[in-house]
Amino acid sequence: MSENHQVAPLAVPVFDGHNDVLCRLWQHHYADAVNAFMQGTASGHLDFPRLRQGNVAGGIFAVWVPSHPAVAAAADSEQVARSAPTPADFPQEAAIAARDATFSMLAILLRIEQASQGKVKICRSAGDIRACMASGTLAVVMHIEGAEALDVNGELLDIFYASGLRSLGPLWSRPNLFGAGVPFRYPSSPDLGDGLTEAGKQLVRDCNRRRILVDLSHMDEKGFWHTAAISDAPLVASHSNAHALSAQSRNLTDRQLAAIAETRGFVGVNFAVPFLREDGRRDAETSLQEIVRHIEYLLDKVGEDGVGFGSDLDGATMPDDFRDAAGFPRLVAALAARGYGPELLHKICYGNWLRVLEATWGE
Template identity: 45%
Template sequence: MAEIDVFDGHNDAVQFIAEYTSSGRDFLVRSESGHLDLPRAREGGLAGGLFALHAGPERQPENDLIITENGYEVIYAETVDPLYARRQIEAQRLALETLIRRSGDRMRMAVDVDEIAAARAEGAFAVVLHMEGAEAVDGEFDYLHRLHAAGLRSLGPVWSRPNMFGYGVPFAFPRLPDTGPGLTEIGKDLVRTCNRLGIMIDLSHLNERGFWDVAALSHAPLVVTHACAHAICPSTRNLTDRQLDAIRDTDGVIGFNLSVCDIRADGHLNDDTPLDAVARHIDYLVNRVGEDRVALGSDFDGAVIPRAIKDASGLPHLFDAMRKSGFDRQTLSKFGFDNWLRVFGLTWKNSPSS
């Protein structure tokens, strides 16, 4: 099968680049560690992706995993101090900018659909700035405006912990995503501000009430950059059929998460997850929301992924498994690249800078 170009809806590679951490890897050199670097991206057909800035905890929790009789629960992560978060986010953003400069013209920051398309045509790797969790954003949204001017085009209001904007969904299995309160009042203002700026709102890690709060407020398509179907794997991080229907009805997109514990029906953290099972899960989503509304949101460098894929260079194995399961070339191209650009065009067109 001819190579499928891929735009990936989510990765955590910024946390591991040498420009950000002294123990990090050189993104421009092929590595056997982690999932993503530029050489492996090219081997796998990746033409770009959303790169997540994310503020880690001030203190690493101990013994936060509880094994239950038929699953697991993770103790809710602590709220992060906004100033501490802002220092991390700025350091990551500047590190990514430094990496892009060092790449010559091999990597480019992209802020609109035309720039992604141009990078693809010219063989450059397109980087779109995303932030996972809005802890660094102040109540007046001054920092959000600064980030937007610096290229931010996608924002998840929460990660799986509470902040002043809302309540993330704690990791648990088997459990529904309806785990508590949704957006706060200032969280609702954040949604309105993102709509005005043309920043895509990512509903990953938001609990179900927060999802419906955004759905009631936003005039943009509903987007979840990395999740799977709760009907197949009843993890809190996955979407119920009703949530999937809302994505369909707003012409949004769900980015399929390669995290095995969100793919597998048993919720196990087992990388020996066959690709035919992965393809069946994707097929469920496509049948529910349509072939124009499912894309890839790998969670590279942030999850345990199927061993048969291994890293970004193994993405052709995923597409081959999808082809064997009955997906045609057009649907594979939509899943790989076109669906992200479609929803970006619907969202970013309202941006004053686009």
């Protein structure tokens, strides 16, 4: 599909850079997860019917594991959060629980692909995504958010890669053996931890060697700069916003945005209302224009080739004006109303994601 193809704004296909539907299916619909996704559910933000309603052609599907009590206790420790974690900080039971949950969620995704009769495909290349978009198949990229399930020797990373993993966030907002994830704080800078451990730095190198995208979202600021110094790939934050507009620890400073732009990287705008609002409140009565405001700021800082969507559907509170995956046409219409022409809309909606994935995966 040509990125310059002229179509009505509401018909522009969308590639969304982050959702947590696999965790929701695992937690609430595990016994019938495939049917729940394919047939649709009354709860949550995302399923196959609503993706079709929203003209979503594909996206990055995250495996996110809720914190084990032992991990949560470690994350509450200021000493652990600001220092290099050790195996003693994270009991074996926590690692086993994380691996079990990760394998369960990946199994759900593999079963959805198998049962979909060609309607869903796990994509391992940008060419796969383009072929899916041309045929009307839902293009899914496998992602792990928070590397608690991984070993420090890269053995499980090889297994996950063979299963289709092409994107990895070494950290969620908690410490693990690979570094200090940025905690949720407002107002706050993202400089809240000691960044990547030596194992975390090696994980970035291992991902570079395998051409796995390294996701900067949920890294503290030192971890961001550690990654920038090591990585030979474009810098990508799949679901993060502008700190200048919302002073959340999870958002990106202008200096970080400049570094992303320098590498021809990418930022996916997060629709979670606390990361959009200037007051940081978790209030669903938030205008769709807050998303537009961050898109416009990021376009100015990163450039029109480096901005797209990273909604965080099924992982956060959405604006009432957007609500769920069926809401993407309303957002595209809001951008068109601001004067965004077809070429820029195509870039934001899917083209910029495809560009950075091609650059990262080596196509």
